Amino acid sequence: MPSSPSKSLETFDNPEPGRDYTIRIRVPEFTCLCPKTGQPDFAELLIEYVPDQRCVELKSLKLYVWSFREEGAFHEAVTNRILDDLVAATQPRFMRLTADFNVRGGIYTKVVAEYRDPAWQAPEPVRLP
DSSP states (O other): OOOOOOSOOOEEEOSOTTSOOOEEEEEEEEEEEOTTTOOEEEEEEEEEEEOSSEEEOHHHHHHHHHTTTTOBOOHHHHHHHHHHHHHHHHOOSEEEEEEEEEEETTEEEEEEEEEEOTTOOOOOOOOOO
């Protein structure tokens, strides 16, 4: 197999470190296992972040997400773990991870976790006439 799952997240230099801009990454095929039953859990991940000096490289992100496929994890724990790993790799100004899990037992779960650099001030929204 040419590639395999990996817990390593690669980064590259932000091409515009002087500008606040948002990167949105949608991962529609996240899977992990229910820690109670061993059954697969499916989710769509939405990563939104304002980079500082580093951006996450997408192939490494794909392999990182793949690495959870055979791991048991509660939705809340895996969402926060992924956010922590992404923040450690990229040191963004701001990052939000939304994990929208498919129905299990008649219940939908959506977990939203955020990180904000204490030194970063969010820009004022622009209101156009």
